[in-house]
Amino acid sequence: MNRSVIDTRQVRLHFSNHAEEYDRYAVVQKKVVVNLLDLLRSCGPISGPVLEVGCGTGTLSRQIYTLIPALPLMVSDIAHGMTRHAARSVPGVAAVDADAQDLPFRESGFGLVxxxxxxxWMNDLPRAFAEGARVLAPGGRFAFALFGEGTLYELRESHRLALEETGGGRPSHAQDFPSSEEVRSALVAAGFEGVLVRSVYEVERHPGVEILLRHLKRIGAQNAAGRRPPGLGSRRVMERMIQIYRERYGGEENIPATYEVIYGIGRKPA
Known part of the structure; x- marks a missing residue:
């Protein structure tokens, strides 16, 4: 699949600007953290040092610290505002700004990534996973959750249809998400063994499409496709998109927002 190119500068800016209010609106993301930790614990003892890639506000690392306070923890994020927030909120953590596709750490330095x-948010998922493998010690584990291709399908399809009707034939530049098969292939290409990939769907409900868009903006999860138009397009397109969303997926008072969460785990060969 030819996915839209992500503008990394926009990702960095969006998340950095919303670090202070992220936790208030990141409902699905918090549920994902709980599920990821359950998956990790089911695979055996947790050993370190531990690196969290894309730490956000530090929710995941705080949970790891609570479970095993003695584990050395390093957190990294491409958004400086997020890195600073995590550094303040996780006791004794070391923090650094870093791009997941080019980690500034030596080889074989961590027992868990x-x-x-x-x-x-990666343009090159195999490269990002290969970086995770590079910094892992032999026998170390790589565990993650990301949003897959079914994520926000209601919003993306409504926007595509609205553009067809009112956008003068312009294509939709809504952000794409990777498939489970892309994720599995990237893990195998990075050299991981014992690969497990699992897809789970989570559904949020909102009073309206405008509220959903506001929540996405408040956590920094705005469209970062490199060729995107400003916002989601003209006011006419937006109004038609909201109308289509309500007609196809909800009603006047309640609309769903679906997230496909892909969980993955692998081990670096010993």
């Missing part, structure tokens, strides 16, 4: 709700 973790990431939650981050890798869907």
């Amino acid at each position: 973790l990431s939650s709700s981050v890798y869907q």
